[in-house]
Amino acid sequence: MTINHHPREEMLLDYVSGALGEAWSIAIATHLSVCPQCRRVASGLETLAGSVLKELSDEVVEPSTLDSVLSRLEEGERRTNRMELDSLEVVCLPKPLRDYTGGDLDTVRWKRLGPVAHQVVVCAESDGTVARLLRIPAGKPVPEHSHGGDEITLVLRGAFEDHLGLYERGDMQSVDASITHRPYAVPGEDCICLAVTDAPLQFRSMTARLLQPVVGI
Amino acid sequence: MRCDLKSRTVRNEAMDIGSSRPSELLSEHKYAVGAVSRVARQGRVSKSQGVKAFKPERERLFAASMPMSTESTEDYLVLIATKRDRGAFKKLFAAFAPKIKSFAMRNGVGPELAEEVVQETFIRVWRKAEQFDPGKASASTWLYTIARNQRIDLLRKRHRPEPDFEDPAFVPEPEPQPSDVISRSEEALRLRQCMESLSPEQQEVLKLSFMEELPHVEVAERLGIPLGTVKSRIRLAMKHIRSEIGDIR
Numbered sequence: 425m426t427i428n429h430h431p432r433e434e435m436l437l438d439y440v441s442g443a444l445g446e447a448w449s450i451a452i453a454t455h456l457s458v459c460p461q462c463r464r465v466a467s468g469l470e471t472l473a474g475s476v477l478k479e480l481s482d483e484v485v486e487p488s489t490l491d492s493v494l495s496r497l498e499e500g501e502r503r504t505n506r507m508e509l510d511s512l513e514v515v516c517l518p519k520p521l522r523d524y525t526g527g528d529l530d531t532v533r534w535k536r537l538g539p540v541a542h543q544v545v546v547c548a549e550s551d552g553t554v555a556r557l558l559r560i561p562a563g564k565p566v567p568e569h570s571h572g573g574d575e576i577t578l579v580l581r582g583a584f585e586d587h588l589g590l591y592e593r594g595d596m597q598s599v600d601a602s603i604t605h606r607p608y609a610v611p612g613e614d615c616i617c618l619a620v621t622d623a624p625l626q627f628r629s630m631t632a633r634l635l636q637p638v639v640g641i
Numbered sequence: 642m643r644c645d646l647k648s649r650t651v652r653n654e655a656m657d658i659g660s661s662r663p664s665e666l667l668s669e670h671k672y673a674v675g676a677v678s679r680v681a682r683q684g685r686v687s688k689s690q691g692v693k694a695f696k697p698e699r700e701r702l703f704a705a706s707m708p709m710s711t712e713s714t715e716d717y718l719v720l721i722a723t724k725r726d727r728g729a730f731k732k733l734f735a736a737f738a739p740k741i742k743s744f745a746m747r748n749g750v751g752p753e754l755a756e757e758v759v760q761e762t763f764i765r766v767w768r769k770a771e772q773f774d775p776g777k778a779s780a781s782t783w784l785y786t787i788a789r790n791q792r793i794d795l796l797r798k799r800h801r802p803e804p805d806f807e808d809p810a811f812v813p814e815p816e817p818q819p820s821d822v823i824s825r826s827e828e829a830l831r832l833r834q835c836m837e838s839l840s841p842e843q844q845e846v847l848k849l850s851f852m853e854e855l856p857h858v859e860v861a862e863r864l865g866i867p868l869g870t871v872k873s874r875i876r877l878a879m880k881h882i883r884s885e886i887g888d889i890r
Contacts, residue, residue, distance in 0.1 A: 433879045434857045434872050437847075442793045443856040446800065453802035460814040463804065467778070468882040471832040473789075473851040474782030480852070482739030483746060489756050490734055493763045494727070519808035523800075594812075 427459050429595040431576070436462065440469040447547045447555035451578050451596070451620050453520035458594040516581055521546065521618065525557070529581075529616070532557060540564045546618070553622045560584065560615045565608035572623030575599050577607075582615035584608060591617075714780035722770035733780075734763055741788045747852040750796055761791045779833060785851075792854065831885045843878040846871055 431439075431452055438444035439452040456463050515522070516529045524546045525532055534542035542559040560566060562582065576598045577584075583592040586607040591597050599605065601623075609615035714736055720729035738759050745755035765787050773783050793801050804811060836844060849860045861871040 434875050437850055437875055437879070438856050441850040441854055442789045442801065443850065443854045443859075446802070450802045453804055457804040457808060457810060458812045460812060464814075464886050465879065465882060467782075468832050468835075468886055469847075469879075470786055471779065471782045472836050472847060472882070474779055474785040475833050475836050476848050476851050477740055477744055477785045477788070478781040480740045480743045480747075483742040483752070483755070485738045485742050485759060486756055489738070489760055490731070493734070493760050493767075494731075496760075496764055497727075497730075497767050515808075515810045518810040519805040520802035523802065 427461070427592075427594040429589065429591055429597060430459065430462055431455055431596050432598050435576075435598070436466060437469060440466050440473065445549055445551070445553055447549050447553040447620050448576065450520055450524060450547055450555050451576050451618055454518045454580075454618060455578055455594065455596050457518035457520060516616070521580075524555075534559060538567070541566065551622070553620065555618060555620045558615075558617050558619050560607075560609040560617075562609050562614050563611035565606060568604065568606040569625045570604040571599060571601050571621065571625055573601055573621065575619060575621045575625075577620075578618045580616045580618060582613040583610040584615045584617065585610055715775045718766075718770055718773045718780050718783070719775060721767060722773060730763075730767060733766070737781075737784055738763065741784065744785075744788055744852060745792055745796075748792070748796070748854045754796065758788065758791050758795055761795060762788045765791065789854075828886055832882070835882060835885050839878050839881060840874075843874045843881075846874045847878055 435444065435448065435452065439449055444452065456466060517525060522528060525544070532544055534544055537543040537558070540561050541564075543556050545554060545556045547555040557580075558577075560582075566584075576596055577591070578596045579591045579593050581593060583590060584607045585591065586605040588597065588599075588603075588605065590610070714733060717726075717729040717733040717736075720726040721733070741762055742752070742755045742759050745758035746752065750758075762784070766784065769787070773780075790801050790803075793799065806813070836847070839847070845864070846857075846860055849855050849863060850857065855863060857871050857875060858868060861868045864871070
């Protein structure tokens with residue numbers, strides 16, 4: 425699997441620093457699960473952060489803090505059973521995403537989105553940022569739309585294409601308010617992707633606009 | 642002579658773990674010497690006497706400790722992982738807890754909550770020590786990732802999504818070739834020195850980002866510079882990192 429489209433540099437930095445919001449972080453962590461190349465860049469950033477940490481001036485720590493830590497060392501040494509899936513099983517949704525959906529694709533409860541597509545909200549933040557899984561039937565288009573803000577789309581199965589390029593499993597598309605596009609799912613297999621937006625989409629067609637409050641995107 | 646006692650304890654512990662390397666003795670000695678100078682400054686010991694008595698010892702130790710000090714923190718983590726060594730744990734705490742408290746306070750929290758971040762970080766250090774791989778990360782890098790997650794957990798009260806290498810969907814790195822293995826350790830070393838080779842402007846952006854957990858948009862506001870300038874500084878810094886790890890995009 426070759427990944428050709430990666431997260432933007434500044435979003436990767438915000439993820440590493442912890443400043444990135446939760447919904448965006450799900451998409452980045454999911455991409456990192458399948459992209460060793462970006463994981464190396466992220467750990468490069470962590471190395472730099474570690475060297476900054478080492479140079480920080482010291483703050484005096486209360487002696488009681490070490491005592492509390494020492495008294496608690498044995499308490500939590502229970503082994504947690506982390507394996508919720510057979511490691512030989514082929515799964516579509518990487519762990520950072522399964523933590524939100526509760527399982528792999530077969531457990532997802534899709535809801536209708538417009539005449540052809542389906543969606544399920546994975547994480548909705550108080551500032552309006554939403555992460556959702558989308559399922560676009562093979563060969564079908566998403567109505568032409570622009571964005572009130574930023575949008576990232578990570579492909580998990582199948583592929584989609586628009587004037588910006590072809591996006592396959594692991595590829596991430598990042599667009600902002602200046603972009604209008606008309607992506608369509610590549611024929612052969614339904615396209616399942618994780619889309620994160622910080623503002624509602626703006627559809628060009630009147631029908632799509634009228635449907636928007638009903639379908640909720 | 643509290644400091645003498647302390648040094649002796651350290652020496653004994655170092656013997657127990659079967660190491661004759663001097664590095665394990667040094668960090669505590671540094672504190673012991675510091676304590677004597679403090680006593681000297683407070684006038685309980687005449688300054689010239691105190692400093693003079695310790696000077697050759699101090700010089701010897703300091704000269705030796707400079708290049709070795711980072712190495713020993715990795716050793717502490719390995720000892721914690723393999724021997725559940727509380728002595729090594731205490732030394733790691735002495736070296737890093739004050740920095741982690743400082744880190745926790747950088748995004749504006751008070752000392753009480755910062756102490757809590759320190760506590761939770763070190764509990765996890767103890768529990769997760771076996772996941773530490775000295776071939777992959779330095780102790781400070783590994784501690785940074787744990788402290789960062791605890792800061793998010795305790796201060797922002799939210800979950801941090803992270804990849805999991807035991808996940809069946811996880812795509813591992815391609816098997817390294819023998820020649821790569823050597824370059825990986827060199828790469829780690831180069832990355833550690835990478836920060837200094839960035840321009841002061843690039844360093845400033847990264848430091849605000851890492852230490853104060855500022856999103857890049859707020860870094861621009863804080864510095865009073867256009868967002869585009871911050872983005873280009875980030876891209877230049879990342880280009881530098883990519884060239885260190887041989888990732889040309």
